[in-house]
Amino acid sequence: MADTVGIDSTGKRDDEWSQCLQLVAHARDREAFARLFGHFAPLIKAFALNGSALAAAHAEELVQEVMIKVWQKASAFNPHKAAASTWIYTIARNCRTDLYRRLQKFDTPINADDIWPEAESDELFAAVQQKREATRIREMLQELPHEQCQILMKVYMEGKSHSEVAEELDLPLGTVKSRVRLAMKKLQLMVER
Amino acid sequence: MANYHPDTRLLNEYSSGTLPLAQSVCVSLHLNYCDQCRRAHQQLQQLGSALFEEMAPQQVDDSLLRTVMSRLDDEVQPLSYQSTPAADAPPPLIQRLMRGDYEDLGWEKVTSDVRMSRLRTGDIDNEFALYHIRAGASIPRHTHKGTELTLVLEGGFSDEEGHYEVGDFIMRDAEQQHSPTATRDRDCICIGVLDAPIKFTDWKYRVVNPFLKIQPS
Numbered sequence: 001m002a003d004t005v006g007i008d009s010t011g012k013r014d015d016e017w018s019q020c021l022q023l024v025a026h027a028r029d030r031e032a033f034a035r036l037f038g039h040f041a042p043l044i045k046a047f048a049l050n051g052s053a054l055a056a057a058h059a060e061e062l063v064q065e066v067m068i069k070v071w072q073k074a075s076a077f078n079p080h081k082a083a084a085s086t087w088i089y090t091i092a093r094n095c096r097t098d099l100y101r102r103l104q105k106f107d108t109p110i111n112a113d114d115i116w117p118e119a120e121s122d123e124l125f126a127a128v129q130q131k132r133e134a135t136r137i138r139e140m141l142q143e144l145p146h147e148q149c150q151i152l153m154k155v156y157m158e159g160k161s162h163s164e165v166a167e168e169l170d171l172p173l174g175t176v177k178s179r180v181r182l183a184m185k186k187l188q189l190m191v192e193r
Numbered sequence: 194m195a196n197y198h199p200d201t202r203l204l205n206e207y208s209s210g211t212l213p214l215a216q217s218v219c220v221s222l223h224l225n226y227c228d229q230c231r232r233a234h235q236q237l238q239q240l241g242s243a244l245f246e247e248m249a250p251q252q253v254d255d256s257l258l259r260t261v262m263s264r265l266d267d268e269v270q271p272l273s274y275q276s277t278p279a280a281d282a283p284p285p286l287i288q289r290l291m292r293g294d295y296e297d298l299g300w301e302k303v304t305s306d307v308r309m310s311r312l313r314t315g316d317i318d319n320e321f322a323l324y325h326i327r328a329g330a331s332i333p334r335h336t337h338k339g340t341e342l343t344l345v346l347e348g349g350f351s352d353e354e355g356h357y358e359v360g361d362f363i364m365r366d367a368e369q370q371h372s373p374t375a376t377r378d379r380d381c382i383c384i385g386v387l388d389a390p391i392k393f394t395d396w397k398y399r400v401v402n403p404f405l406k407i408q409p410s
Contacts, residue, residue, distance in 0.1 A: 030262065037258050042250030049251060060257055067261050089242035097210045101315070108214065108315025114286055115217045116208075116234075117224070133236065138243045156209040156241045157248060162202050181201050187240065191201050191233045 013039075014134075017084035018077075025074035036088075037067055044092050050157045054103045055096050062099055066092045076118075083134045090116065096159070140187050148183040151176055195227040195360035203364065204230065208237035215319035215386045215409070218286060219342045219362070222384065225284040226360025283346060287384070290314065290321070295382060298323065303401060306330030309385075313410045320387045320407040326350065326375040333398040334372035339389030341365045343373075348381035350374055370394060 017039065023032035044066050048059035055062060069091050077087050094112035101108060141149065154165045162180070166173045184191045199207065199220050206212040207220040224231045283291070290312045291298060300308040306327040314321045326332060328348070343363040350357055352371040357363060365371065367389075375381035390405050 030265070033265070034258065034262070037261065041253045041257065043245060043248055045251040045253055046248040047245060050248070059251075060253075063253060063257060064261050064264070068264055071265050083239070083242065085246055086239050086242040089245040090238055092245070093210050093241065101214070106214070106315045106317070108313075109289065110214065110218065110286070110314060112210075114289070115214075115221050116238075117221070130235075130239075134239045134243070137236070137239050138246070141240075141243050141247070152240070153244055153247075155205055155211060156244045159209065159211050161206055161211045177202055180205060184201060189233065189236045189240065190229070191204055191237065 014083050014085055017088075018079045021070075021074050021077045021084050021087070022079065024071060025077060033067075033071060036070065040070075040085075040088050041067060047092050047157060048096060051096050051159050052100055054100055055159075058099060058103070062092075062095055065099070066095050069095065081130070083131065086134065137187055137189075144183055144186060148179045148186070151179050152183055155180070195223065195230075195358075195362065197355065197357060197361040197363055198227065198230055199223060199362050200364065204233055205237060208234050209241060213316055213319050213388075215314045215316035215321040216342055218290070218314055218321065219344050219384055219386045222284050222286060222344055222346075223360065223362040225286075227362075287346065291323075295323070295325075300325065303405075304333060304398065307332055311408055311410065315410075317409050318388055320385075320409045322385050322387075324381075324383050324385050326373070326381045326383075328375055328380050329377040331372055331374040333393045333395050334370055335391045335393045336370050337365055337367055337387070337389065337391050339367060339387065341391065342384075342386040344384045346382045346384060348379045349376045350381045350383070351376070 017036060020029075020032040020036045023029035024036070041063050044063045045059050048062040049056045066088070070088060073091070077084070094116065097112045097115075144152075151165055151169075154160045154168070155162070160168070162176050163173055165171075166176045169176070203212065203216075203220060207217055210217075212220065220230075224234060283295075288294075298310040300310045303309050303324075307330065308325045309322050310325075311320060311322045323346075324332070326348075341364070343357075343365070345357050345359050345361050347359060349359065349361075350373045352373045354371070387407050390402075390407050392402055392405075393399055
């Protein structure tokens with residue numbers, strides 16, 4: 001598969017990752033796995049380094065853990081339900097959460113896979129719609145004002161609560177909350193009620 | 194279908210993984226009952242993944258790929274990660290925390306009509322407990338120092354601000370007083386997640402306050 005970068009590159013690339021995952025699932029294809037590794041391992045490492053000091057200190061361990069899970073769970077990946085990158089991101093999020101709790105010596109009967117159940121039914125919304133939505137979110141993200149995007153980055157990539165973000169940016173909590181709400185509106189997410 | 198939902202902040206903190214464990218369990222349980230929030234959560238995960246792809250990639254050494262490759266075959270295939278939403282029974286996650294049924298739990302008496310049972314989630318800051326309120330009875334008027342999350346699992350209750358049925362999610366902040374009353378036709382069971390103790394304001398029940406010191410576990 002050529003490493004083409006075009007105008008619609010993210011969508012096409014996601015098709016590529018989706019194919020790789022299916023090759024891993026059905027043919028245990030190591031070459032396809034190496035391609036996934038090449039793209040996602042550096043992102044997972046960045047995700048680890050952006051997280052808590054504990055996660056950052058174990059960045060390479062997290063990369064290993066996430067990529068091995070990708071290999072093991074590939075057959076559970078359903079290209080009609082999720083984009084490949086979303087699927088891999090959620091594994092990274094779960095592993096980072098579990099890693100943190102493990103290192104903090106949390107004694108808990110629950111792990112991250114219990115907290116974020118996988119999408120169950122596709123009657124919720126069709127595959128095509130989901131794909132269109134993922135593309136839209138990516139595009140709109142580029143147009144988001146920096147002050148909103150910065151907060152979302154801190155919440156999602158650095159794993160900070162709204163209060164922690166407010167403190168770090170020296171903003172009132174209300175301002176952080178309202179910027180997030182504005183971002184939800186702009187991205188047309190159905191979160192607001 | 195649920196009529197009361199977690200707000201934007203809670204949903205974002207839940208989806209991104211920044212919400213404390215006990216509160217995450219409470220939001221996750223609400224998702225069992227609520228298509229709308231499940232859908233919102235899926236969208237937020239797409240947002241998370243879009244942000245993920247925006248990060249500057251960090252150089253990974255070739256040796257790491259070789260290490261991972263060499264480890265691919267030594268792990269056993271895990272079981273399916275699918276989880277099924279509940280039909281009539283309590284959601285699987287809560288069954289897991291209870292290790293049995295409501296009847297099997299150790300219940301502590303709070304008043305003659307209200308019992309509670311603390312469940313261990315491993316969260317060191319938040320207490321996670323089940324409350325059982327007899328049909329038609331009330332939890333005495335109380336205030337909160339911190340945040341109280343409530344999710345109705347069985348029956349229903351009302352307070353000054355509304356009426357809540359199974360699956361409804363309520364958040365109360367510090368200093369909001371309320372006195373929830375269970376519906377008359379059946380007992381109410383709900384989850385309460387607290388990061389600070391509640392305080393009964395009615396003199397008759399103040400004697401109980403010292404026993405309500407939260408016990409996160």
